[in-house]
Amino acid sequence: xxxxxxxxxxxxxxxxxxxxxxxxxxxxxxxxxxxxxxxxxxxxxxxxxxxxxxxxxxxxxxxxxxxxxxxxxxxxxxxxxxxxxxxxxxxxxxxxxxxxxxxxxxxxxxxxxxxxxxxxxxxxxxxxxxxxxxxxxxxxxxxxxxxxxxxxxxxxxxxxxxxxxxxxxxxxxxxxxxxxxxxxxxxxxxxxxxxxxxxxxxxxxxxxxxxxxxxxxxxxx
Ligand code: DC
Numbered sequence: 001x002x003x004x005x006x007x008x009x010x011x012x013x014x015x016x017x018x019x020x021x022x023x024x025x026x027x028x029x030x031x032x033x034x035x036x037x038x039x040x041x042x043x044x045x046x047x048x049x050x051x052x053x054x055x056x057x058x059x060x061x062x063x064x065x066x067x068x069x070x071x072x073x074x075x076x077x078x079x080x081x082x083x084x085x086x087x088x089x090x091x092x093x094x095x096x097x098x099x100x101x102x103x104x105x106x107x108x109x110x111x112x113x114x115x116x117x118x119x120x121x122x123x124x125x126x127x128x129x130x131x132x133x134x135x136x137x138x139x140x141x142x143x144x145x146x147x148x149x150x151x152x153x154x155x156x157x158x159x160x161x162x163x164x165x166x167x168x169x170x171x172x173x174x175x176x177x178x179x180x181x182x183x184x185x186x187x188x189x190x191x192x193x194x195x196x197x198x199x200x201x202x203x204x205x206x207x208x209x210x211x212x213x214x215x216x217x218x219x220x221x
Contacts, residue, residue: 001221003029003123007131010145011179011190013152015201015209019145020127022210027125027217032069032118034128034135035098036078037111039089040067042097044080052100059106067114092164092174099178102129103185129182132193141220143213144192147202149176 006023008016017033024031042052044065050057066081077086088094101107115135119126126135132142147155153172160166166174182190192198197216201209 003121004140004217004220005119005122005136006125006141006143006217007136007139007193007196008125008127008143008145009129009131009133009190009192009196010143011152011182012175013156014145014147015155015206016127016145018206019209019213020125022206023213023217024125026210026214027123030124031076032115032124032126033076034111034115034126034131036069036086036089037067037114038102038107039094039098040078040080040085041065041107041111042094042101043085043089045101046094046097052097052104055104055106058101058104062106062110065110069118090160090163092160092166092170096174096178099181103181103187105187108187129190130188132196133191134188137193141217142193142196143216144196144198145209146198146200149179151202 006029008020010016020031020033023029041058041062044067045052045058045061048061050061052058068079069076070079077084078089079085089098112135115126118124119136128135132139132144149172153168153175156175157166157168157171160171199209199212
């Protein structure tokens with residue numbers, strides 16, 4: 001069967017990660033979480049003491065950055081300069097920093113190449129903000145997933161509850177700030193591609209969304 005390149009874009013908490021993983025699983029495809037790459041750059045900047053507004057500093061950092069995914073028995077891990085940073089990139093501080101560095105041209109340029117190389121063999125589900133608009137405008141199937149801010153915050157809170165120490169109100173505040181940053185930046189802002197299939201998951205179960213997505217994918221295979 002023809003191998004497809006599938007993209008899923010949308011704001012934080014829309015269900016992209018869960019759905020991308022489930023789809024990749026069902027189709028025996030690779031799953032790529034591109035937000036993890038932006039988080040990896042943010043953590044590297046934090047370690048190097050580079051301010052997210054220091055574009056020259058970020059450009060230099062990207063030039064020497066060694067960031068890669070490896071598959072292990074514990075799932076896919078993100079490796080920075082040989083060190084496993086999969087867990088460190090999920091803190092509230094790195095989350096907010098990732099949104100800030102993702103608005104910078106040098107960072108987007110660097111990760112554009114990295115992501116396109118990862119997509120060369122197709123048979124993959126890419127999750128992010130600009131997958132269908134900028135990184136893979138010719139993707140075979142594009143989804144844009146959304147849900148109400150309240151539902152997205154509640155989902156995110158369930159994931160981080162007892163891990164980051166944040167309250168539901170803090171999670172919702174950070175989510176709204178990131179929504180604004182990610183949608184209003186001039187470079188590759190979060191928005192649906194004209195040919196994206198839009199799904200609002202506010203009132204839908206995970207299974208219902210997967211079934212809808214698989215039905216669309218089936219028509220393109
Ligand atoms: O999906 P996430 O929450 O892990 O992403 C973290 C940040 O990275 C998000 O606030 C915006 C940025 N990002 C981006 O600009 N483009 C992508 N394709 C993926 C993430």
